[in-house]
Amino acid sequence: QVQLVQSGAEVKRPGASVKLSCKASGYTFISYHMHWVRQAPGQGLEWMGMINPNVGTTTYAQEFQGRVTMTRDTSTSTVYMELSSLRSEDTAVFYCARDPPGGLASAGSLDHWGQGTPVTVST
Amino acid sequence: DIQMTQSPSSLSASVGDRVTITCRASQTISSYLNWYQQKPGRAPRLLIYGASSLQTGVPSRFSGSGSGTVFTLTISTLQPEDFATYYCQQSYSTPRYTFGPGTTVDIK
Numbered sequence: 001q002v003q004l005v006q007s008g009a010e011v012k013r014p015g016a017s018v019k020l021s022c023k024a025s026g027y028t029f030i031s032y033h034m035h036w037v038r039q040a041p042g043q044g045l046e047w048m049g050m051i052n053p054n055v056g057t058t059t060y061a062q063e064f065q066g067r068v069t070m071t072r073d074t075s076t077s078t079v080y081m082e083l084s085s086l087r088s089e090d091t092a093v094f095y096c097a098r099d100p101p102g103g104l105a106s107a108g109s110l111d112h113w114g115q116g117t118p119v120t121v122s123t
Numbered sequence: 124d125i126q127m128t129q130s131p132s133s134l135s136a137s138v139g140d141r142v143t144i145t146c147r148a149s150q151t152i153s154s155y156l157n158w159y160q161q162k163p164g165r166a167p168r169l170l171i172y173g174a175s176s177l178q179t180g181v182p183s184r185f186s187g188s189g190s191g192t193v194f195t196l197t198i199s200t201l202q203p204e205d206f207a208t209y210y211c212q213q214s215y216s217t218p219r220y221t222f223g224p225g226t227t228v229d230i231k
Contacts, residue, residue, distance in 0.1 A: 033218060037167075045159075045167065045210055045222040059218045062124075095166055099218070108214025109157040109172035116166055 002026040004096055004114035011120045017084040020117050022096030029077040030054040033099040035110060036070065036081045040092040050099065051079055086121045093118050125149055125216050127223035129209075135231040142198040144226045146211035151191045155215035158187055158196045161225075162207045170209075171196065198228075206230055 007021040022034065036048040049060035051070040058070045064083070072079045079096060094117050097110035126149040136142050146156065154174040159167040169178045171187035174194055184199045198205055211223040 035218075035220070037222075044225045045161075045212075047220045047222060050218045061219065097167075102217075105176060106172045106178075108155055108217055108220070109169050109178075110159075110167070110212070111169050111172075111178065113166035113168075 002098070002112045004098060004112055006094075006096060006114040006117045009118045009120075011122065012086050013123060014087055014121055016086050016121075017082060018086060018119055019080055019082040020094055020096075020119070022079045022081075022114050024077045024079070024098070027098075030074060031101055033101075034070075034072070034079045035097045035099055036068075037095045037097060037110075038090075038092045039095065039116075040089070043092075048081070048094075053079060083119075086119075088121050091119065091121045124219070125152060125213050125221050127211055127213055127221050129211060129223040129226050131226060132224065133227040133229065135229055136201050137231045138201055138203055140201045142201050142205075142228060144196045144209055144211075144228075146189075146194045146196070146223050148192045148194075148213055148215075152213045152215035154190045155213055155217075156187075156189065156194045157212045157214060158185075159210045159212065160205075160207045161210065167210065201228070 003025045005023045030053045035050040038046045051058045053072045069082045096114040098112045100106045128147045130145045156174045158171040161167040175187045186197045208225045208227045
């Protein structure tokens with residue numbers, strides 16, 4: 001079965017960076033784009049960006065441009081999201097989510113999600 | 124950027140009620156609209172894709188409709204496990220997606 005298993009909770013100081021991982025299994029890793037979504041406490045879902053694991057190309061939301069880097073390791077079927085210059089407003093749960101390939105009716109939907117990684121930014 | 128709005132932001136309902144949530148896009152998005160359910164402390168779950176297609180494993184009491192700029196999610200007969208927050212998401216501007224602000228359904 002499809003599984004996305006994310007790395008554990010993080011606590012960081014303002015100005016630091018954090019690198020989260022999302023390990024995929026149960027499907028062909030390179031066939032599905034992977035997105036990252038942020039959810040601040042008590043708030044809604046915010047799209048951060050995506051990576052095409054096949055070629056490594058990325059697209060980032062304007063709000064995170066310059067601070068976010070998404071990468072992948074095809075040998076371990078893992079995607080990574082690094083967020084730098086952390087501030088208190090980055091305290092949130094970060095999710096990875098899989099996007100079916102173009103051509104499928106479900107393309108553009110996020111059909112499987114990781115369990116989420118809580119990140120706390122505090123002095 | 125395409126902006127998404129939802130109404131109402133919250134609603135109170137009873138088990139057995141019919142519930143409708145509306146999502147509006149700031150420009151036409153054809154049928155590139157998806158719906159998710161999220162319960163506290165859990166990851167979101169895909170319910171509906173392509174505005175009206177039921178994701179595998181989702182109960183048939185959930186349905187979606189609409190195209191262009193106005194969409195609805197309907198729960199025909201509310202069950203206890205349906206109390207949650209619901210989000211719409213546009214995928215028209217792929218791969219730049221946007222979510223609506225969410226609608227919380229709680230117990231009356």
